[in-house]
Amino acid sequence: MAVSQNKPLPKNIKYGIVLDAGSSHTNLYVYAWPAEKENDTGVVHQVEVCKVEGLGISGYSQDTEKAGLSLQQCMKRAQEVVPEQQHGETPVYLGATAGMRLLSLQNRSIADRVLSAVEKTLHSSPFNFQGARVISGQEEGAYGWITINYLLGNFRQPGWLNFLPHLRSSRGTSGALDLGGASTQITFVPDQEPIESQENSLHFRLYGKNYNVYTHSFLCYGKDQALRLKLASDLQASSTRNGSLLDPCFHPGYLRIMNISDLYMNPCIANGEQQLPFTQLHLQGNGDYQRCRMTIQKIFNTSHCPYSSCSFNGIFLPPLQGEFGAFSAFYFVMNFLNLTTEKNPVPLDKVTSTVERFCSRPWHEVKAEFPKIKEKYLSEYCFSGTYILSLLENGYGFTTEKWQSIQFLGKIGSSDAGWTLGYMLNLTNMIPAEKPPTRPLSHASYVGLMVFCSLVLVAVLLLGWLTFHKPKCLQKGLI
Numbered sequence: 396m397a398v399s400q401n402k403p404l405p406k407n408i409k410y411g412i413v414l415d416a417g418s419s420h421t422n423l424y425v426y427a428w429p430a431e432k433e434n435d436t437g438v439v440h441q442v443e444v445c446k447v448e449g450l451g452i453s454g455y456s457q458d459t460e461k462a463g464l465s466l467q468q469c470m471k472r473a474q475e476v477v478p479e480q481q482h483g484e485t486p487v488y489l490g491a492t493a494g495m496r497l498l499s500l501q502n503r504s505i506a507d508r509v510l511s512a513v514e515k516t517l518h519s520s521p522f523n524f525q526g527a528r529v530i531s532g533q534e535e536g537a538y539g540w541i542t543i544n545y546l547l548g549n550f551r552q553p554g555w556l557n558f559l560p561h562l563r564s565s566r567g568t569s570g571a572l573d574l575g576g577a578s579t580q581i582t583f584v585p586d587q588e589p590i591e592s593q594e595n596s597l598h599f600r601l602y603g604k605n606y607n608v609y610t611h612s613f614l615c616y617g618k619d620q621a622l623r624l625k626l627a628s629d630l631q632a633s634s635t636r637n638g639s640l641l642d643p644c645f646h647p648g649y650l651r652i653m654n655i656s657d658l659y660m661n662p663c664i665a666n667g668e669q670q671l672p673f674t675q676l677h678l679q680g681n682g683d684y685q686r687c688r689m690t691i692q693k694i695f696n697t698s699h700c701p702y703s704s705c706s707f708n709g710i711f712l713p714p715l716q717g718e719f720g721a722f723s724a725f726y727f728v729m730n731f732l733n734l735t736t737e738k739n740p741v742p743l744d745k746v747t748s749t750v751e752r753f754c755s756r757p758w759h760e761v762k763a764e765f766p767k768i769k770e771k772y773l774s775e776y777c778f779s780g781t782y783i784l785s786l787l788e789n790g791y792g793f794t795t796e797k798w799q800s801i802q803f804l805g806k807i808g809s810s811d812a813g814w815t816l817g818y819m820l821n822l823t824n825m826i827p828a829e830k831p832p833t834r835p836l837s838h839a840s841y842v843g844l845m846v847f848c849s850l851v852l853v854a855v856l857l858l859g860w861l862t863f864h865k866p867k868c869l870q871k872g873l874i
């Protein structure tokens with residue numbers, strides 16, 4: 396048999412699955428990477444996302460079995476994407492975020508039942524189930540930061556710098572801003588050291604470099620819960636006797652009826668249900684951005700700060716540093732408003748005027764222009780856009796200048812920005828603490844290098860020969 400040298404072997408691809416059980420819905424992600432490169436940075440990428448239909452798992456508190464059943468369709472999809480012979484070795488993880496954190500606070504045993512139900516479904520799949528758990532806000536922030544920096548290649552050292560260790564660039568990392576339905580996270584490497592509060596401080600050693608990272612997750616400040624906080628605060632400030640409320644954060648002509656009991660149903664509203672003479676809230680939009688911003692402002696308490704600087708509610712925040720990637724609802728909302736660009740960020744004043752103009756548009760006109768967008772999403776872009784501006788400007792202190800360092804991003808390459816990839820990289824030990832030894836040169840690079848060196852050698856010899864044995868035709872005076 397002839398020896399087939401240099402023939403590339405078929406690629407050995409590995410897979411991993413993570414379910415992001417968020418407060419508003421669950422997404423299943425399938426990741427893939429070449430087996431022989433698993434410790435390199437930037438090689439793991441998303442090959443599939445499946446959106447689970449229906450509620451987030453915390454929404455099944457009345458019928459916990461359904462939380463498990465709801466995942467079946469996407470698990471089937473994963474079985475189609477991952478080759479059958481690899482099902483048994485493919486790990487599956489489920490991480491639940493703020494919706495389940497809130498449910499645990501409200502009723503621990505129901506939350507445990509929901510987790511058991513999803514475990515049952517995942518155990519019965521052919522994959523290698525590795526566990527379902529509620530992740531902490533700190534983890535959510537940290538893994539989001541790891542994901543985007545991994546995908547942006549910020550942990551990577553350019554190869555040639557490896558030969559000159561003293562010249563290695565201390566290339567910056569990008570901060571991560573995640574806006575969910577029930578919580579929001581801010582994570583970045585600050586200039587100021589040390590980080591003043593222990594609970595906001597993380598330390599990582601990745602690819603041979605140390606990172607001191609600031610992170611905070613605000614439970615109840617995801618955009619759905621923030622709307623509830625705002626409505627509860629509006630109700631408290633109003634003197635309505637029949638439950639009618641003018642709401643500047645909805646379009647003129649928009650009407651929404653809500654049950655008071657639903658509004659007060661979770662631990663985010665501190666005072667609980669008050670004795671109100673009505674059971675329903677009738678919201679009537681009037682699309683007034685400035686007033687909307689004022690009502691939102693009230694949910695950020697800036698009256699006390701036990702540190703050198705704070706965001707709100709007495710939470711430490713060091714001075715903002717570097718670039719930021721803003722994803723999930725930050726991206727959904729900005730993208731809808733055409734305020735995301737690949738390169739130059741849209742200036743803050745343009746963002747503000749766009750949101751202001753959008754809020755003032757009559758609801759019937761907005762609905763007619765976007766008939767395909769779910770009414771729940773469409774009706775809330777005005778509130779959400781205003782909330783994003785309040786959170787980033789007033790909550791975190793992004794000034795007009797600093798705003799330019801925020802990039803709103805949905806995907807990086809083929810992968811969604813979010814905490815799931817970082818979670819899997821960590822649990823499968825795919826991010827080494829130390830730099831993996833540099834691999835020997837590939838055959839092609841070796842041949843290339845040899846040819847280059849030979850050419851240089853020939854050129855030097857030729858030059859030398861020309862210098863000492865100048866042919867007569869080139870000697871001075873003959874020309």
Ligand SMILES: Nc1nc2c(ncn2[C@@H]2O[C@H](COP(=O)(O)OP(=O)(O)OP(=O)(O)O)[C@@H](O)[C@H]2O)c(=O)[nH]1
Nearest residue numbers: 417418419420492493575576577578617723724727
């Ligand atoms: N416009 C729009 N909104 C979306 C979309 N997907 C989710 N949302 C909304 O955006 C908000 C945040 O969504 P996610 O980032 O998925 O939040 P989550 O993971 O469910 O919530 P957390 O557990 O708090 O992280 C929620 O209010 C969702 O209803 C989308 O495709 N378009």
Ligand SMILES: [Ca+2]
Nearest residue numbers: 417492575723
């Ligand atoms: Ca989320």
